[in-house]
Amino acid sequence: MKIFWFIPTHGDSRYLGTAEGARQLTHDYLKQVAQAADSLGYEGVLIPTGRSCEDPWVVAASLLPVTQRLKFLIAVRPGLHQPALAARMAASFDRLSGGRLLINLVTGGDRAELEGDGVFLDHAQRYEQSAEFIRIWREIFRRSHTGEALDFEGEHLQVKGAKLLFPPLQQPHPPVFFGGSSEAAHELAAEQVDTYLTWGEPPADVARKVADVRERAARHGRTVKFGIRLHVIVRETEAEAWAAAERLISRLDDNIVVQAQAAFARMDSEGQRRMAALHAGGKKRTRAELEISPNLWAGVGLVRGGAGTALVGDPQTVAARIQEYAELGLDHFVLSGYPHLEEAYRFAELVFPLLPLSVREKLPGATPTGPFGETVANLYSPPAQRASQS
Numbered sequence: 001m002k003i004f005w006f007i008p009t010h011g012d013s014r015y016l017g018t019a020e021g022a023r024q025l026t027h028d029y030l031k032q033v034a035q036a037a038d039s040l041g042y043e044g045v046l047i048p049t050g051r052s053c054e055d056p057w058v059v060a061a062s063l064l065p066v067t068q069r070l071k072f073l074i075a076v077r078p079g080l081h082q083p084a085l086a087a088r089m090a091a092s093f094d095r096l097s098g099g100r101l102l103i104n105l106v107t108g109g110d111r112a113e114l115e116g117d118g119v120f121l122d123h124a125q126r127y128e129q130s131a132e133f134i135r136i137w138r139e140i141f142r143r144s145h146t147g148e149a150l151d152f153e154g155e156h157l158q159v160k161g162a163k164l165l166f167p168p169l170q171q172p173h174p175p176v177f178f179g180g181s182s183e184a185a186h187e188l189a190a191e192q193v194d195t196y197l198t199w200g201e202p203p204a205d206v207a208r209k210v211a212d213v214r215e216r217a218a219r220h221g222r223t224v225k226f227g228i229r230l231h232v233i234v235r236e237t238e239a240e241a242w243a244a245a246e247r248l249i250s251r252l253d254d255n256i257v258v259q260a261q262a263a264f265a266r267m268d269s270e271g272q273r274r275m276a277a278l279h280a281g282g283k284k285r286t287r288a289e290l291e292i293s294p295n296l297w298a299g300v301g302l303v304r305g306g307a308g309t310a311l312v313g314d315p316q317t318v319a320a321r322i323q324e325y326a327e328l329g330l331d332h333f334v335l336s337g338y339p340h341l342e343e344a345y346r347f348a349e350l351v352f353p354l355l356p357l358s359v360r361e362k363l364p365g366a367t368p369t370g371p372f373g374e375t376v377a378n379l380y381s382p383p384a385q386r387a388s389q390s
Helices: 027-040 056-066 083-097 111-116 123-142 183-192 203-219 238-248 254-265 270-278 315-327 340-354
Strands: 002-006 044-046 071-076 101-105 150-153 158-162 176-179 195-199 225-234 291-293 310-313 332-336
Touching: 002 027, 002 340, 027 044, 027 056, 027 340, 056 071, 056 083, 071 083, 083 101, 083 123, 083 158, 101 123, 123 150, 123 158, 123 183, 176 183, 183 203, 195 203, 195 270, 195 332, 203 225, 203 315, 225 238, 225 315, 225 340, 238 310, 254 270, 310 315, 315 340, 332 340
Parallel strands: 002 044, 002 332, 044 071, 071 101, 101 176, 176 195, 195 225, 225 310, 225 332
Antiparallel strands: 150 158
């Protein structure tokens, strides 16, 4: 089990869909979130991509010198990046970071955004292009030790004499992550990527996705790892957690929800369609309606695109829900919470001690020497809490 956090390069707030409680997006703030994740023991961080975000490669490069072990899951975008250039970028980042790069292959589902960036392919063509892109990218890395050049002529991409002179630290290339819910996405994942990520859906739906990708991968003679992208709202009690979830959307204006859902509906992303279906395109608004599976809440997706669900509950319950997903075969958990700085600490302090022992032993500070907490009366350190040995 590997636990990741999130760098909010599209903004951060205490309330969704409003400027109230919002944070100024500065490098200093992003640095605070990254350093918190690094020191707390998260495996890595996802940096989002799109025109609503700061550029992920620039942000990740700026955060390398201020972190020590944190890995960065960074997007490559077929149609925006060319595969040979993307290979050089990845190899350089991987070497200079000491092997801290993970690649997120993003096909994209917002036609308006894609056309603004010069990509005019439909859904099926974009997946064809993505398959060609990652095939070229991987083959360039495979040949990097021999110096052999690559010629490739596909339907959407062509290279002639492509080569990589400086190989990456991770072999044969930095691991490739990818997410998508369509049949084309599942086939691409099965054939080309290392880890398939799903957005947070009810466990039964996730199980069907895992089974389909796993079966397709077997037909290609491959195995694929699996992960999930979720928000988390964890508090010391169930009541406090659900109150925090309600607070997160308490400033929402109905018109903002309508506008957001109309924009999402114009996208040709199957994953976005599935997220919207969980809250009926913004029509579900009460806790009873938005709790679509035990402790799985669809309220985030009322105004946020992409991953729109959160695990809500006390530490024991959230840890148990994570374990349920792990038992389906998922081992990468990419999490986030609003605001991201405080919630990185909150999740680590409340849930990390309840994770399997094999996970806790790999976290920095898993065998602390203290003192921890505020010293009492100038004499006594607070007694250390005993972590669960499950």
